[in-house]
Each structure stands twice: as C-alpha cells, then as structure tokens.
Amino acid sequence: MFAKNDSVRGAAMAALRERLGNDAVLDREEQLDHYGRTTLPSAPLPAAVVLGKTKNDVVACVEIAKQFGLHLYPISGGKNWGLGSACPTTEGQIVLDLSGMNRILEVNEELGYAVLEPGVTQGQLYQHLKDKNIDLWLDATGAGPDATIIGNLMERGYGHTPNGDRFHNSCAYEVILADGTILETGWAHNKESRVSNLSKTGLGPSIDGLFTQSNLGIVVRATIWLIPKPECFTAYAFRLESQDDLCATIDALRPLRSLGVINSVVHLANDYRVISSHRRFPHDQLSGEDALPESIRSKFREELGLGKWNVLGGIYGTKASVAGVRKSLKKSLKRITRPIFIDDKKLSLFDFVYRYSSWVPPVKKLKAKVESGRSAISLLKGEPVRDHLGGSGWRSKLTWEQKPTDPLDRNDGVIWITPLVPLTSSACNEFLNLIEPIFERHGFEPLLTFVMISERVMCCPTTICYNREDESETVRANACYQDLLKHSMNHGFPPYRAGIQTITSLANNDPYWNFVARLKGELDPKKLIAPGRYARS
Known part of the structure; x- marks a missing residue:
C-alpha cells in the first residue's frame, strides 16, 4: 500500500x-x-x-x-x-x-572504461565518445539511443560486441541500501585503490551480482568497460534456408567461439524477426486470429532478401587477425553456406554506385537491403540506432508513416520471454520444436533470435507481438506467454530475465x-x- x-x-x-x-x-x-x-x-x-x-x-x-x-x-x-x-x-x-542522474563522470581512453550515472543513455555516451574523438566503442543493444546503459546492465542484458555480456564487463557499483548506507562494490570502497574501475572483484566475497536483477539496493553509479576502436572491423552475414542448416551452423560456430576465434556476440534471427522491422502484419488480408500464412511470409522474404534464418556478427582486431577469422569462418561454414563480409569500404563503394545509377532497377532494389545492413553494422560498431524498434509494432494497425519511435507512444503490444538454450544443435532443434507449435496454436508469429552470448549457451529473445486494442487478441497473447513460460521451464530452458508479471511465480x-x-x-x-x-x- x-x-x-x-x-x-x-x-x-x-x-x-x-x-x-x-x-x-x-x-x-x-x-x-x-x-x-x-x-x-x-x-x-x-x-x-x-x-x-x-x-x-x-x-x-x-x-x-x-x-x-x-x-x-x-x-x-x-x-x-x-x-x-x-x-x-x-x-x-x-x-x-x-x-x-545522467552525468558521464569519467571516460578513460587508455584503459577503456567509462563511469556513469544510471540515466546516461546509449546515445549520450556514443555522442560523447564521438564529440571528444575518443577511440573507444561502447556495446550497444537494439533498444535505441534513448535506452539507458545501467538500466540494461541491471537486467544483465546483452549487446553485440566483444563486450556484449554487459554484467561481466562492468564493476565498481555505488549502491544506496534501504537504511541509507552508501555501499561501493569491488575495490571502489577502498579510496586508495588505483584499480577500482579495472577489476570486477575486490578482496573477499564478490557482491556485484547481488544488485543486478534484485531489489536489495539502488545502483547510482557503475563503471562499464569499453573496447578500443580496432585497427580493422568487418561484419559478416549469411542466410540459412532451413532449421537443419541453422542447427548445423550452431555446431560449426561453437568451436570458433570456444577457441576465441569469434570473440563477439553472434545473432541468428528468424525471418519473422527481420520482417517485423520492415513490414506490418497485413490486417487488410487476414483476421487477427490468423498467423501469417506461408505465402505472404515467403513473399516478404523475397522482397527483403532474407533467408528463413539470418546470421550477423562482427570481427574485431588487426588486419591480420581479421583476415584469419574470415578464413576460419569460410572453412567452418563451407558445407552449409557462404558468408559475405561487409566493411565501410564496401558500403562507400555502394554509395558511389548508387549516386550515379540509382535509376537502375537492380541497384534501386539493392538500396533497401544495404540500408538495413548498414543499420545492423552500426550496432556492431557501438552506434545505437532506432531502426530495430519498429519490430515491436508488427501487429499494430498504424502505418510506418504514422508511427513514433517509442513502443509506448505507439501503444504496441509486446510480451518478451528470454529462454536460455545450450549451444548445441540438438538443444536448438528441441527448443524450436517445442515453442513453434505453441505460437501456431495461439495464432501468433514466433519472432525469435538466438544470441550466442558465450561458448556454451545462447539466449533466445522471443517476442509475442499483438494488437493491444483488440481484447480477444490480448487475451490470446497472454495465454501464449503463459504456455511458453510453462513449457520452456518444464523442458529446461529457463529465462535469463523476467518481466514484472512473472518473477513471483518463478x-x-x-x-x-x-x-x-x-x-x-x-x-x-x-x-x-x-x-x-x-x-x-
């Protein structure tokens, strides 16, 4: 009360x-x-x-x-x-x-860290680094420039870069406890320490984790680690046409992740996930009780140049090390697909070609694909973009032109569930065979992305999009969520974070x-x- x-x-x-x-x-x-x-x-x-x-x-x-x-x-x-x-x-x-509370208290370029208050946004820190010509990249999520860094850190969220595991790339929390005590974690409590912002653990029990996904205190400052701008950066992307290819890819990439050949987060998104960021559910052709039929789904895939699964990752390092990773990727994937590699030079070359031949139909058609890729690559380089926020409005009846960027301003219907899945083909197969029928039964499209957050496990941000203005659809969406949560938990795929409606039951x-x-x-x-x-x- x-x-x-x-x-x-x-x-x-x-x-x-x-x-x-x-x-x-x-x-x-x-x-x-x-x-x-x-x-x-x-x-x-x-x-x-x-x-x-x-x-x-x-x-x-x-x-x-x-x-x-x-x-x-x-x-x-x-x-x-x-x-x-x-x-x-x-x-x-x-x-x-x-x-x-949105002050950037310190950025240390030499040692690669930033000390932030909880209101500092991704866009704010990105702009600060850019304006000050600091050769550091932050790790950005797809939540856009207005999302806060510490807010996501407190939920133990994940981004796209080698520092994509935000919790393990942070330290030195300042916490207000319920009795008013001001507590500093790690070495930050030791005022003479020169490593407070450099070491996650201090002496004795490590307590950072007690204040993430918890209600034990209020974090008012934290240090996050940034990555040095690499000598060379290349993105890689490829399409997969079947679930079998997806599972084979997971087994092919796991050794590269385990050995550190791939050192950043890899995203494997299904077509629904990507389509939702570029198209709207065709309400004029379907009732709200129907999921998207395969005929329209395949049409959208063709228009957007998508596979059933779409993979994106980044390679960070020296020219020699990036060349080595490219070679390893091509070798590991040769029986499955052929990755393409994209860097700033290729994007600039396309811009040059487009400037002088934009009227040519193939070039004109390629423009939308290139811009979509450019947006994704920006995230890999630590630049937060708004482009991916549109996906939450998949089932909205507003047109693209009518839609503001904040899902709350659009009254989007979105329920998120984030199961963890072992990084094996068998677990991936079992998980998909478990949850896709649940979506089908409730009449929704499964918007899925497997995110390789380590060499052993993936998280799978799974989105139920629905029309909040449709009462029956809202009821179905909630039932779908409860089914997904129950079955994923019962089969050993627990969520890595939870919504406000869920945690007391877990x-x-x-x-x-x-x-x-x-x-x-x-x-x-x-x-x-x-x-x-x-x-x-």
Missing part, C-alpha cells in the same frame, strides 16, 4: 516535496498514466513518481520511505519494453525515476530463493525497495 491513510499519504508527499522540490514529485492522474503505460496486457499504475537527480536525492527518498512506510520502485529510464517498462510490480509503489520455495529472501529481510526488512522484483512478494 502507498500509505496507511490519506493523512499519512499527504505527509509523505509533503516530505518528498520539501526535500526534493515541488517539481520532483508527480502525482497528477495524467502523470501517473504516463508512467503506467505498458506493452503488456496490463500492469500496475504507480502511486506517485519521484524524480531523483542526485545521489543525495536517492538517500532522501530512502529515508522518507523508511519514515512513512513507502515502497520505492527505481527505474533508470523505463525502456524495459516487453517486460514491464516503467511499471512497478504491484500497486501502491512510488516510481523513483533516475533518468535525471521465485519458489527452494534454498536459493530462501537465501535471497533472507538477504532481503536483513538489508531491507520493511521491503522499501521494489517489493516483488526478482523476489517473492
């Missing part, structure tokens, strides 16, 4: 306004509705919103929460689309919006979650911080 009664509520809001200022506390209906927008079928509304702009603001909020029995739900930007966005886990929580009564509950009880006995978030409610 927000507060025991109206008088307590009024006193709490007055205290927040006194400490943070009138403009920092939002409680008008339209303001709460704005923060309560969701791509899910439904989500709780916040009881109020507080805008924290400094570390002291966060400490003040925690102190007032303790005094009045409030529950704070911290967000860094609220771009957690498909998993809850800015919405709290339960009614009665106050959203603590940290997007105003946090069961076993020693692991009992231990988490004991930590919560010790650090935050009044459950001031995000009750029910990655913990039992």
Whole structure:
C-alpha cells in the first residue's frame, strides 16, 4: 500500500516535496498514466513518481520511505519494453525515476572504461565518445539511443560486441541500501585503490551480482568497460534456408567461439524477426486470429532478401587477425553456406554506385537491403540506432508513416520471454520444436533470435507481438506467454530475465530463493525497495 491513510499519504508527499522540490514529485492522474503505460496486457499504475537527480536525492527518498512506510520502485529510464517498462510490480509503489542522474563522470581512453550515472543513455555516451574523438566503442543493444546503459546492465542484458555480456564487463557499483548506507562494490570502497574501475572483484566475497536483477539496493553509479576502436572491423552475414542448416551452423560456430576465434556476440534471427522491422502484419488480408500464412511470409522474404534464418556478427582486431577469422569462418561454414563480409569500404563503394545509377532497377532494389545492413553494422560498431524498434509494432494497425519511435507512444503490444538454450544443435532443434507449435496454436508469429552470448549457451529473445486494442487478441497473447513460460521451464530452458508479471511465480520455495529472501529481510526488512522484483512478494 502507498500509505496507511490519506493523512499519512499527504505527509509523505509533503516530505518528498520539501526535500526534493515541488517539481520532483508527480502525482497528477495524467502523470501517473504516463508512467503506467505498458506493452503488456496490463500492469500496475504507480502511486506517485519521484524524480531523483542526485545521489543525495536517492538517500532522501530512502529515508522518507523508511519514515512513512513507502515502497520505492527505481527505474533508470523505463525502456524495459516487453517486460514491464516503467511499471512497478504491484500497486501502491512510488516510481523513483533516475533518468535525471545522467552525468558521464569519467571516460578513460587508455584503459577503456567509462563511469556513469544510471540515466546516461546509449546515445549520450556514443555522442560523447564521438564529440571528444575518443577511440573507444561502447556495446550497444537494439533498444535505441534513448535506452539507458545501467538500466540494461541491471537486467544483465546483452549487446553485440566483444563486450556484449554487459554484467561481466562492468564493476565498481555505488549502491544506496534501504537504511541509507552508501555501499561501493569491488575495490571502489577502498579510496586508495588505483584499480577500482579495472577489476570486477575486490578482496573477499564478490557482491556485484547481488544488485543486478534484485531489489536489495539502488545502483547510482557503475563503471562499464569499453573496447578500443580496432585497427580493422568487418561484419559478416549469411542466410540459412532451413532449421537443419541453422542447427548445423550452431555446431560449426561453437568451436570458433570456444577457441576465441569469434570473440563477439553472434545473432541468428528468424525471418519473422527481420520482417517485423520492415513490414506490418497485413490486417487488410487476414483476421487477427490468423498467423501469417506461408505465402505472404515467403513473399516478404523475397522482397527483403532474407533467408528463413539470418546470421550477423562482427570481427574485431588487426588486419591480420581479421583476415584469419574470415578464413576460419569460410572453412567452418563451407558445407552449409557462404558468408559475405561487409566493411565501410564496401558500403562507400555502394554509395558511389548508387549516386550515379540509382535509376537502375537492380541497384534501386539493392538500396533497401544495404540500408538495413548498414543499420545492423552500426550496432556492431557501438552506434545505437532506432531502426530495430519498429519490430515491436508488427501487429499494430498504424502505418510506418504514422508511427513514433517509442513502443509506448505507439501503444504496441509486446510480451518478451528470454529462454536460455545450450549451444548445441540438438538443444536448438528441441527448443524450436517445442515453442513453434505453441505460437501456431495461439495464432501468433514466433519472432525469435538466438544470441550466442558465450561458448556454451545462447539466449533466445522471443517476442509475442499483438494488437493491444483488440481484447480477444490480448487475451490470446497472454495465454501464449503463459504456455511458453510453462513449457520452456518444464523442458529446461529457463529465462535469463523476467518481466514484472512473472518473477513471483518463478521465485519458489527452494534454498536459493530462501537465501535471497533472507538477504532481503536483513538489508531491507520493511521491503522499501521494489517489493516483488526478482523476489517473492
């Protein structure tokens, strides 16, 4: 509950306004509705919103929460689309919006790191590096330039570069605990340390992980590691025409990943995933209860030059090392497909050709494919782009021309589930044979991407797109999600992150979650911080 009664509520809001200022506390209906927008079928509304702009603001909020029995739900930007966005886990929580804490505190070019506050966005850091001529690349996700870096880090998200595992390429968290204590992890707590931003672990237990996917504290600063701009960069891409080819490719790439020949994240997206970023579901030809028929699916594939599966990765290094990786890729894939290699020189050459022959039909047709590839390659080079956000509106009835870039502004219907799958052909085959019939049964298209996040495991961001304005379709989408979650868990494919509607059902009564509950009880006995978030409610 927000507060025991109206008088307590009024006193709490007055205290927040006194400490943070009138403009920092939002409680008008339209303001709460704005923060309560969701791509899910439904989500709780916040009881109020507080805008924290400094570390002291966060400490003040925690102190007032303790005094009045409030529950704070911290967000860094609220771009957690498909998993809850800015919405709290339960009614009665106050959203603590940290997007105003957006300072880039330090960038060290020599050692390759940046120290950030939680509101710093991908676009902001990218532009900073560009403006200052700093030869470092960040790891970018497909969430666009307005998504925050620490927000994704706190969910242990993945990007595209050699630093694609964001959690393992971060350190030195500054955390506000529920009693107001300011805790620094790793070596950051040692003021004489010269390696605070360079080493993930300090001396003793490593506790960074306690504050990701958790409600044990509020992270107000973190260090992320960046990659030096390589001497040579080349993207590689190829199409696969069958599930058998996909499985064979996984077995072919795994040894290269294990040996470090491929040192970055590889994305293997099905045609539905790519089509959704360039086309809209043909509502004029189909009812909402139908999935896309094969005839239209194959037509879209042909128009966009897609395979049933489409693979993209990057090679980073010296000219000699990149040449060696190219050779290894071609050799490993020779019985399956032939990869193409794309770099800035090839893109510039196409631009030159297009400038003088744009009227030639084959060149004109190739233009859209090149621009799509250019956008994907930008991500591999650490440049966040908006192009891939359009996919969440696959089942929207708005046209491309009508659609803003934020899925919440478009009222997109999106539910995300993110199973982990062993990096083997047999596991891939089993997983696809498990979930594709579930999508078919509920009348939706499976938008899938296998992401090789390590040499042993893939995550599979799986998207249910639906029309939120269609009540029956919304009900079916939720049923589809519940089926996917149940069957993927039962078959050993658990999600690597969870939405606000899910975690309490996953946090069961076993020693692991009992231990988490004991930590919560010790650090935050009044459950001031995000009750029910990655913990039992």
